[in-house]
Amino acid sequence: MTSDIDKTAGPVDTPPAGPGTIKAIPVRHYGRYVSAVIAIGILVAIVYAFGQGKINWHAVPDYFFDHRILTGVYKTLLLTVLSMVIGIVGGIGLAVMRLSKNPVTSSIAWFYIWFFRGTPVLVQLFLWFNLGLVFEYINLGPIYKNYWSDFMTPLLTALLGLGLNEAAYMAEICRAGLLAVDEGQTEASHALGMSHAKTLRRIVIPQAMRVIVPPTGNEVINMLKTTSLVAAVQYPELFRYAQDIGQNSGAPVEMYFLAAAWYLIMTSVLSVGQYYVERYYARGSSRALPPTPLQKIRANVLSIGRPKGAAA
Amino acid sequence: MTDKLTKTESTTTDPSVPMVKSEGVHKSFGPVEVLKGIDLEVKSGEVFCLIGPSGSGKSTFLRCINHLEKINAGRLYVDGELVGYRQQGDKLYELRDREVAVKRRDIGMVFQRFNLFPHMTAAENIVEAPVQVRGVNKGQARERAMQLLERVGLADKAQSYPSQLSGGQQQRVAIARALAMDPKLMLFDEPTSALDPELVGDVLDVMRDLAESGMTMIVVTHEMGFAREVGDSLVFMDGGVVVESGHPRDVLTNPQHERTQGFLSKVL
Numbered sequence: 001m002t003s004d005i006d007k008t009a010g011p012v013d014t015p016p017a018g019p020g021t022i023k024a025i026p027v028r029h030y031g032r033y034v035s036a037v038i039a040i041g042i043l044v045a046i047v048y049a050f051g052q053g054k055i056n057w058h059a060v061p062d063y064f065f066d067h068r069i070l071t072g073v074y075k076t077l078l079l080t081v082l083s084m085v086i087g088i089v090g091g092i093g094l095a096v097m098r099l100s101k102n103p104v105t106s107s108i109a110w111f112y113i114w115f116f117r118g119t120p121v122l123v124q125l126f127l128w129f130n131l132g133l134v135f136e137y138i139n140l141g142p143i144y145k146n147y148w149s150d151f152m153t154p155l156l157t158a159l160l161g162l163g164l165n166e167a168a169y170m171a172e173i174c175r176a177g178l179l180a181v182d183e184g185q186t187e188a189s190h191a192l193g194m195s196h197a198k199t200l201r202r203i204v205i206p207q208a209m210r211v212i213v214p215p216t217g218n219e220v221i222n223m224l225k226t227t228s229l230v231a232a233v234q235y236p237e238l239f240r241y242a243q244d245i246g247q248n249s250g251a252p253v254e255m256y257f258l259a260a261a262w263y264l265i266m267t268s269v270l271s272v273g274q275y276y277v278e279r280y281y282a283r284g285s286s287r288a289l290p291p292t293p294l295q296k297i298r299a300n301v302l303s304i305g306r307p308k309g310a311a312a
Numbered sequence: 313m314t315d316k317l318t319k320t321e322s323t324t325t326d327p328s329v330p331m332v333k334s335e336g337v338h339k340s341f342g343p344v345e346v347l348k349g350i351d352l353e354v355k356s357g358e359v360f361c362l363i364g365p366s367g368s369g370k371s372t373f374l375r376c377i378n379h380l381e382k383i384n385a386g387r388l389y390v391d392g393e394l395v396g397y398r399q400q401g402d403k404l405y406e407l408r409d410r411e412v413a414v415k416r417r418d419i420g421m422v423f424q425r426f427n428l429f430p431h432m433t434a435a436e437n438i439v440e441a442p443v444q445v446r447g448v449n450k451g452q453a454r455e456r457a458m459q460l461l462e463r464v465g466l467a468d469k470a471q472s473y474p475s476q477l478s479g480g481q482q483q484r485v486a487i488a489r490a491l492a493m494d495p496k497l498m499l500f501d502e503p504t505s506a507l508d509p510e511l512v513g514d515v516l517d518v519m520r521d522l523a524e525s526g527m528t529m530i531v532v533t534h535e536m537g538f539a540r541e542v543g544d545s546l547v548f549m550d551g552g553v554v555v556e557s558g559h560p561r562d563v564l565t566n567p568q569h570e571r572t573q574g575f576l577s578k579v580l
Contacts, residue, residue: 187428193417
């Protein structure tokens with residue numbers, strides 16, 4: 001750091017590279033260095049406090065790749081993906097219904113969103129779980145017939161509970177996205193003779209995706225964490241397995257740390273995925289695509305290490 | 313039903329039938345009456361210019377022609393067929409969205425704000441409607457798109473996104489996009505009003521070229537030079553009515569009506 005300052009501080013006597021090339025001394029942000037030192041200090045203190053607490057940290061690596069934990073991770077991811085698929089498909093459908101000129105479909109969508117957004121997801125999970133009290137059989141005519149209790153497996157209960165609840169939230173996100181697309185786009189498409197459905201599918205939805213993707217990424221991460229509730233309907237996933245191991249091995253708190261670490265890893269991977277999906281839907285919207293994380297890191301490192309005037 | 317519509321449309325291109333005929337067209341937005349009885353006729357192959365102060369209803373009238381706006385009274389015909397309705401006996405039936413869409417295929421429209429699809433390249437913008445609406449195969453459509461881009465002088469911009477093009481270039485792509493549907497009528501809604509002055513010329517050149525090829529064009533414009541040079545008929549609208557009409561040269565150089573004189577003295 002000192003060598004950096006030496007290079008540029010004081011009167012610079014190197015000749016200019018070309019006429020008009022500005023080689024100015026950049027503004028020094030001393031506050032940044034100070035705040036970085038303070039932040040690192042606090043972090044070290046927190047890590048130290050946890051390190052010397054009465055926690056058996058060795059239990060975490062011991063069970064980190066335990067087959068039950070890995071099964072839990074797999075089931076958590078499966079639940080997240082499937083419920084989000086239900087949520088996104090349902091959400092787009094509901095958003096289109098809600099914006100429809102047909103008063104029947106828009107009222108149905110309004111009612112659905114009103115109910116599923118207005119009740120807690122945990123309550124909904126229990127309702128799905130206990131629906132056998134209302135329906136004894138499921139009878140789809142010649143296609144399928146069974147006892148309700150056999151039909152409604154824990155997985156299906158969890159998926160319906162999470163997915164249908166998510167659809168209500170996604171509907172509002174999608175509606176905002178659809179409304180954000182300029183009306184001129186719909187007009188231009190109609191003027192070319194494209195039908196409502198084609199206009200929606202080919203013109204409006206692809207543009208709405210730019211607005212829809214960021215909050216949807218948020219929803220995916222939320223969903224990943226919400227899956228820990230489905231232990232309530234007897235579907236075991238990461239959190240339930242971690243709890244089980246904790247009770248059997250006598251290291252319950254350690255297993256919570258383990259679960260937290262796995263959730264963090266999964267949400268981090270999802271965030272990276274989200275970033276690239278956003279990049280894909282940003283095409284054509286700005287002259288230069290946003291930088292990838294790697295490019296961003298490289299640019300940041302360069303700007304700290306070297307004054308900008310010289311870097312150019 | 314749809315088949316029948318397309319068939320009749322393609323066979324009625326008879327020069328004696330006016331391309332657009334408007335009889336007492338009224339249009340209101342809520343309590344505001346924007347069009348107060350428009351009567352005019354646009355002949356096939358003609359370049360028809362609509363001028364007038366902003367708020368005079370000229371853009372609204374243009375949008376009525378391809379049923380982007382519903383008229384409240386009067387009759388509007390395109391190529392001898394009612395716009396937006398079907399007449400059986402003395403009853404009018406509203407057309408279904410699908411039927412309206414079929415009629416719009418044959419009417420190209422160019423907007424003041426271009427309205428290119430920003431998530432598609434120039435070439436994809438042009439290919440979209442022929443492939444999706446007419447069912448043209450993709451290879452053919454792309455070939456046609458390249459010819460059209462060449463015609464508007466943008467062959468090298470096929471792979472550019474609209475955001476990478478200047479306003480004038482975007483508008484020329486928009487014209488190519490409309491032409492890709494082989495329309496029998498082109499509507500221009502102030503095509504140069506959103507452009508920087510030095511870009512207007514390129515767009516007008518493309519329109520002039522189009523006029524020479526015999527396309528029927530209705531142009532809402534503030535470009536009096538273009539109207540005088542290329543136009544075959546001109547209508548001056550103010551306050552939702554046609555104030556004066558005639559050959560552009562006559563109306564522009566020797567306006568009879570006081571309001572026309574007032575307007576022209578400001579813009580010329």
